[in-house]
Amino acid sequence: MFNGEKINATEGRAVLHVATRAKRDQKIIVDGKDVVPDVWEVLDKIKDFSDKVRSGEWRGVTGKPIKNVVAVGIGGSFLGPLFVHTALRTELTAGAAAETRRLRFLANVDPIDVARALDQLDREETMVVIISKTFTTAETMLNARTLRTWLTKKLGEGAVAKHMVAVSTNVELVKAFGIDPQNIFGFWDWVGGRYSVCSAVGMLPLSLQYGFDIMEQFLLGANDIDNHFATAPFDSNLPVILGLLSVWNVSFLGYPCRAILPYCQALSKLAPHIQQVSMESNGKGVDINGKNLPFDSGEMDFGEPGTNGQHSFYQLIHQGRVVPCDFIGIVRSQQSVYLKGEIVSNHDELMCNFFAQADALAYGKSAVELRAESVPDHLIPHRSFTGNRPSLSIMLPELSAYQVGQILSLYEHRVAVQGFIWGLNSFDQWGVELGKVLASKVRQKMHETRTDNRKINSADAFNLSTQTMINRYLEGKDVMKYPEPRDVFPGDLLKPKE
Numbered sequence: 001m002f003n004g005e006k007i008n009a010t011e012g013r014a015v016l017h018v019a020t021r022a023k024r025d026q027k028i029i030v031d032g033k034d035v036v037p038d039v040w041e042v043l044d045k046i047k048d049f050s051d052k053v054r055s056g057e058w059r060g061v062t063g064k065p066i067k068n069v070v071a072v073g074i075g076g077s078f079l080g081p082l083f084v085h086t087a088l089r090t091e092l093t094a095g096a097a098a099e100t101r102r103l104r105f106l107a108n109v110d111p112i113d114v115a116r117a118l119d120q121l122d123r124e125e126t127m128v129v130i131i132s133k134t135f136t137t138a139e140t141m142l143n144a145r146t147l148r149t150w151l152t153k154k155l156g157e158g159a160v161a162k163h164m165v166a167v168s169t170n171v172e173l174v175k176a177f178g179i180d181p182q183n184i185f186g187f188w189d190w191v192g193g194r195y196s197v198c199s200a201v202g203m204l205p206l207s208l209q210y211g212f213d214i215m216e217q218f219l220l221g222a223n224d225i226d227n228h229f230a231t232a233p234f235d236s237n238l239p240v241i242l243g244l245l246s247v248w249n250v251s252f253l254g255y256p257c258r259a260i261l262p263y264c265q266a267l268s269k270l271a272p273h274i275q276q277v278s279m280e281s282n283g284k285g286v287d288i289n290g291k292n293l294p295f296d297s298g299e300m301d302f303g304e305p306g307t308n309g310q311h312s313f314y315q316l317i318h319q320g321r322v323v324p325c326d327f328i329g330i331v332r333s334q335q336s337v338y339l340k341g342e343i344v345s346n347h348d349e350l351m352c353n354f355f356a357q358a359d360a361l362a363y364g365k366s367a368v369e370l371r372a373e374s375v376p377d378h379l380i381p382h383r384s385f386t387g388n389r390p391s392l393s394i395m396l397p398e399l400s401a402y403q404v405g406q407i408l409s410l411y412e413h414r415v416a417v418q419g420f421i422w423g424l425n426s427f428d429q430w431g432v433e434l435g436k437v438l439a440s441k442v443r444q445k446m447h448e449t450r451t452d453n454r455k456i457n458s459a460d461a462f463n464l465s466t467q468t469m470i471n472r473y474l475e476g477k478d479v480m481k482y483p484e485p486r487d488v489f490p491g492d493l494l495k496p497k498e
């Protein structure tokens with residue numbers, strides 16, 4: 001991976017997200033060329049641009065400074081940046097740097113997400129960053145067209161140059177969309193979507209929000225774990241150890257789930273991000289050579305911050321199925337509350353739970369202990385805990401941009417280790433294609449039927465249940481035939497007109 005070899009064999013690509021956080025003086029070669037200068041050319045451009053926007057030198061088309069950013073993207077062009085933004089919002093230095101600025105994300109093609117992303121935003125003070133590696137993803141492109149209309153309807157066509165920028169590897173399509181080539185922030189096909197948060201995908205919107213200097217700390221943290229992964233002996237190499245534990249739990253003990261349980265609200269979007277990193281990477285049916293795998297690969301990830309999860313699904317984890325858990329705790333919290341009269345601070349209280357849960361899973365509670373507490377016999381089976389349930393605990397000294405970078409890199413490399421051991425390609429994602437193709441077919445048929453004012457029939461070649469469902473959907477619409485497009489934005493309906 002670090003040598004720039006094309007280990008993503010099915011797409012003929014190198015896998016070099018580590019280059020996106022390389023230090024200026026590092027050398028990483030792809031096809032005989034050092035790519036680090038290219039990485040820094042884009043990072044320098046991001047610094048320059050974000051400084052201009054944040055200082056007010058860059059203004060919107062009506063002369064107002066830009067205060068809000070809407071980042072439009074989905075999958076890897078959304079989840080990583082959302083994770084980092086959520087992690088930094090309440091960190092004191094980052095929070096102060098963001099001042100009154102707002103960063104929103106628009107991922108889902110659902111118009112409800114449009115309404116929520118735009119709620120209360122003044123177009124004159126808003127910049128839209130379209131983030132798409134391919135610039136062909138259907139959801140992102142419709143959302144991009146929607147926000148272009150939202151801007152230009154009130155501010156005129158000139159708004160695109162001042163209020164829309166893009167992050168993509170596909171410069172030609174971005175230009176065709178109408179975005180000024182000066183306002184394109186590039187990256188490369190050797191950065192996988194789900195591994196792209198350290199490229200312009202995350203660095204541009206996050207630098208606009210927090211400033212480049214803070215985001216550079218994030219890159220340094222990721223780079224620190226990259227170096228550790230590349231150089232530390234296996235028996236003290238964190239991603240290797242974590243990856244081995246996962247393989248042991250999944251393939252040897254037969255526990256296919258993993259719960260990611262940060263005792264830190266700021267890490268509440270870690271699990272959704274790692275879901276994609278892990279499940280899109282290692283959820284494969286064949287090995288790197290295309291042979292059926294003789295075992296189930298991948299793990300099913302889910303998670304919520306503690307202590308919320310304790311009052312939700314921990315019941316199953318303690319007494320039902322065995323789910324290996326990752327507990328993540330922080331020594332010095334981003335925020336502090338300590339009330340007079342309480343015996344511990346609020347963060348201590350949180351961490352007491354962090355320590356308690358791992359113990360409860362490991363040691364459980366036996367019938368003997370319950371009897372000693374005078375628990376009635378008929379309740380003993382219900383109140384027993386088997387113990388011997390695996391978990392691991394990671395504790396970070398604090399959670400600033402640097403540690404956010406470390407934790408990101410730790411999980412990315414852990415997933416890669418698992419994929420290497422399972423012998424599969426962790427860097428392609430062919431499994432998402434079929435659904436996309438079928439959605440295009442439905443889109444075409446939906447358009448035809450609503451334009452022709454007719455129902456789906458057997459000639460449309462859907463299976464009977466899909467045909468019935470689509471027809472039931474169409475019957476439920478106010479009118480079958482399309483009304484004229486109205487360019488009304490859901491957000492406009494939620495709030496008084498500007």
Ligand SMILES: O=P(O)(O)OC[C@H]1O[C@](O)(CO)[C@@H](O)[C@@H]1O
Nearest residue numbers: 075076077132133134137193432
């Ligand atoms: O950045 P893009 O090209 O819009 O892709 C978005 C996401 O779609 C996927 O290809 C899956 O559908 C992801 O791998 C990727 O992160």
